Amino acid sequence: MxxxxxxxxxxxxxxxxxxxxxxxxxxxxxxxxxxxxxxxxxxxxxxxxxxxxxxxxxxxxxxxxxxxxxxxxxxxxxxxxxxxxxxxxxxxxxxxxxxxxxxxxxxxxxxxxxxxxxxxxxxxxxxxxxxxxxxxxxxxxxxxxxxxxxxxxxxxxxxxxxxxxxxxxxxxxxxxxxxxxxxxxxxxxxxxxxxxxxxxxxxxxxxxxxxxxxxxxxxxxxxxxxxxxxAETPEVGSASPKHDFLADGDVSRHLARLRGLLVNHPRGIGAQVLRVRRTPRIEAFLMRPDLTEVATRGPATPDHVIRTKQKPLVLARPEATDHEGFASQVVDELARYVSDYDHYFQTWMSQKQVEKTQLHPLPIVFLIPGIGLVTAGKTVAAAEIAADIWEHTIDVILAAESIGRYTPLPDGDIFDMEYWSLEQAKLGKKKPKPLAGRVALVTGACGGIGRGIAEAFAAEGANLVVTDMDAEALALEARRLADRFGVAVESRAGDLTDPSFSASLITAAGCAFGGLDAVLSNAGRAFTGPIDKTTDTLRTSLEINLLSHQYLAAAAVEMMVPQALGGCLLFNASKSAFNPGPGFGAYSVAKAGLIALMKQYAVEFADSGIRAMAINADRIRTNLFDADLVAERARQRGLEPDQYFRANLLGREVSAEDVGRAFLRLYLSEKTTAAVFTVDGGNIAASPR
Missing domain, CATH: 3.40.225.10 (Class II aldolase/adducin N-terminal domain)
Incomplete structure (x- = not known):
């Protein structure tokens, strides 16, 4: 100790x-x-x-x-x-x-x-x-x-x-x-x-x-x-395993299907996240030949039932790439689990002659060879609690089986505890935040607008995957977001112009949270120079300001479609897409292409419930505009730099936080797609309609 x-x-x-x-x-x-x-x-x-x-x-x-x-x-x-x-x-x-x-x-x-x-x-x-x-x-x-x-x-x-x-x-x-x-x-x-x-x-x-x-x-x-x-027998299931876990990419795809089936279940509790644990001890336990029998005897101590339900759902090991086969197994096993839980509830309510309101009948804990110990929750905290409890339940089972037989309380006693009002009171009545079971991916998270977007979603309880180029700065930003808002934040530093990195971000979302609900595609870079002299610059701008968004969106819909929860792709475009300025051609052309890209995703993925929209912001104090660039653009318009940021119909400066809230509002507008939302204080020349 x-x-x-x-x-x-x-x-x-x-x-x-x-x-x-x-x-x-x-x-x-x-x-x-x-x-x-x-x-x-x-x-x-x-x-x-x-x-x-x-x-x-x-x-x-x-x-x-x-x-x-x-x-x-x-x-x-x-x-x-x-x-x-x-x-x-x-x-x-x-x-x-x-x-x-x-x-x-x-x-x-x-x-x-x-x-x-x-x-x-x-x-x-x-x-x-x-x-x-x-x-x-x-x-x-x-x-x-x-x-x-x-x-x-x-x-x-x-x-x-x-x-x-x-x-x-x-x-x-x-x-x-x-x-x-x-x-x-x-x-x-x-x-x-x-x-x-x-x-x-x-x-x-x-x-x-x-x-x-x-x-x-x-x-x-x-x-x-x-x-x-x-110990009469060794702790079967605690020895070094034979590396039975699937690769992260396959785990991520399997979990997205599991999450979708849970959230869409007619007796479900709405949006949830999944957490997965894959230690050598868990891996070995999942390889036990008697896994289903020993794992479903009941909780190690009765008060765990309010966090884990009385039994986990044990699934067969899926094939690495047979994602549809795994989904089919989940459908069948969820139906069986719900039926068994209904029977458990009705049996003990009748035998004990009590009237109770049934709790939701879906599993919280899943034991899946090849994938790991998986837990579900309205919040990451709830899923983590269930995972902690079950990691220790595994320890108790292994120790108990090594000296005898793991024999927890029978179902009747577990029912008493699960439906005991004093025990349920431990869970509290605090309502989760609106986006507590949702997962959002934010690119360019260390920049002003990216930070504003991440904060807007985190404030509503969304769990985040954040990315940027600077690993050290990104780690600090992820920690700040988690500490301030009490949400789970995964960070991955890398270059979005690399398609494999974009794919890895989606995999990270699946492994960390069981899926993905929103892609907030914000990262970009400004380029200047006359359009006829900047062909190479234009090529670079298209890679950063257009194709990187395509790489990420394509990887995201590959998860969102089979997850079957819809989803949302939100792109940070620019007023330049509608109202380009002189010497800004390489940037404006790419941003105009981004608007077209957004509309194409809206058209092609509406049948899957996936929405695509863009935000057009203008004149935001971010790293995109360094002091020299702002001074030059203000000079061209006969303005001082501070006046430049207020040069709009309302005469009011727009902040990164304003843009972040606009992203959030569009995400929450569930019957809107293919829209362009301006956040610029009013610019008639840049208005899309």
Whole structure:
């Protein structure tokens, strides 16, 4: 285990300094909670919870004992003191006198005794923390523990591994009854250092933060050591694979078809992106002869179901170039998966005599030999969470199978968790941004207009593939966009006049996001000189300002057509296409050709729902116009440089951000194609109509 995951006195002291305004207990609770949360072998994406019992003052200044427990919506990896709502302890301990307590009564009862009624809801396992007497209580879903707890003889096995050091709690769904059962197990043997919850996870506790935390690490290490020493079979599916993955180009084409079928499915959830992982361990797991049987037994711990559904969809390995055959397989298997999910839902709703609103029936996780571990989500973040969970599920399965048989909870218990309102609340109600499931490719992304386009689409949630010539500047720009807008950004530096580079950009979009929705073909370069003296310059301009757009558009429609989601090609043309100026011929001729190219794509690909349009901007302060060029063009018109940028009907300067928003508006105009949209403040001579 890396040093970043272990207790460090200097780090602990720094937390005491950082949170000097809160109690020592809470500062150390934050410190060890983050240590746990940043170790993915222990905790993933909002999983696990921690608490500390301490003393605070109420509104009247009275000293009260409180339980500060992880609040809903907080992630242990990044938790702050406000993420531990304080609940007055004595009243909620008294709940243990009750024989039963509904979930609603439990939530309301706990909230009634919050010291701050504006605090987030305390964890659904608050009462379990409260009923234990220890000051610090830690709870995780450690992989190594689940490999033991997901066994047919899990209780006996855990006693063999831990002896009398850990109490064993049979599976009970989180809530009031689990809290009571856990407390009873502890009270039967108060010397235990923690609790193993079968099919669920592990609790450790102590009266100081360090001991509780280090007991967690010790018990997990003990489980790992035992598994290594008692493996009855090697971890089949974990050895070095035989390089079974397909080439990126074929993976990209297969994923685009999968994405299209998901998004177009009549019971789908709209636009989604795909993420694919292709590590050697995943590759080897996908080559197991029993892949379908072992992978569809169920989630490693029940609360994963809200992120991954109860089963993945396992597909047969596709042939590299048989993209239509793969699509046909996906259609058949999706139909089977949906039918099975409907049956699962109806069966358990009937048997449990409850009324629930069915969630969408499509898979979130796909296991595809030759392609990888693929996950779908309305956002990249959602798809990444599912991928993280399933990478660790693979680890749990491999470890569990090496010492016995991976045996997670049966479907009835998984149904309870999947349709439990308190569990669904963890997902939050925040609505994704309008373009969250969309993918846009922006060329010339480091220039003024390219940056404006990328920002306009990222602000609406679109995921981006960005390209430019300068690799270092492009990497910085990609990082800036991702940090500012919270979207996923792939960057590829290269020369768009090379057709193979354009093709590689489309492949990158497919491998990163499962497809492509918009090409924002912006890159270009200005050329000057008299038309009769610049034949070579014209040839270069045509390559940069016309043919490079053709190379990219041709590669894009090759993906968009079989993806069957429509698509949009937006070209940055110029007012020069309609109103050329003297000495600007090489540029104007190429841009006029670009307008014709746009119209040709609009004509030829409308049947596939692919739209093509152009933006005609004028006099934008970008790298296209250096200071000398601006001064010369202004002089020719008898203007100062600043006046040059405002020389239009409205007398207003047009910014790169204005152009970016125009690109976005055209993309959102779903019933418009073959249009030219001017962003120039008004120029009658350059107006296309």
């Amino acid at each position: 890396g040093t970043e995951h272990v207790w460090n006195e200097a780090d602990a002291a720094s937390y005491l300094d950082r949170y000097a305004g809160v109690s020592r207990d809470l500062a150390l609770r934050v410190y060890t909670s983050r240590l746990l949360g940043r170790n993915p072998a222990l905790v993933l994406h909002g999983g696990g919870n921690t608490s500390v019992k301490t003393h605070l003052r109420d509104e009247l200044g009275r000293d009260v004992e409180v339980l500060c427990v992880k609040g809903s919506g907080w992630d242990l990896a990044h938790i702050e003191p406000p993420g531990f709502p304080a609940v007055i302890l004595d009243p909620i301990r008294d709940f243990r006198q009750l024989d039963d307590m509904s979930d609603e009564a439990m939530v309301n009862g706990v909230r009634r005794f919050l010291l701050d009624t504006g605090a987030p809801n305390p964890s659904v396992e608050t009462l379990l923390h409260a009923f234990l007497p220890h000051k610090f209580v830690d709870h995780t879903h450690a992989d190594a523990i689940l490999a033991l707890a997901d066994q047919p003889d899990a209780e006996a096995l855990c006693r063999r591994v831990f002896g009398g050091r850990m109490g064993i709690v049979p599976y009970i769904m989180p809530g009031f009854q689990l809290a009571k059962a856990a407390a009873e197990v502890y009270e039967r043997d108060p010397e235990v250092e923690g609790l193993i919850l079968i099919n669920h996870g592990i609790f450790t506790f102590a009266d100081d933060a360090r001991t509780a935390f280090e007991r967690m690490l010790e018990m997990v290490a003990l489980a790992e050591q035992w598994q290594r020493g008692h």
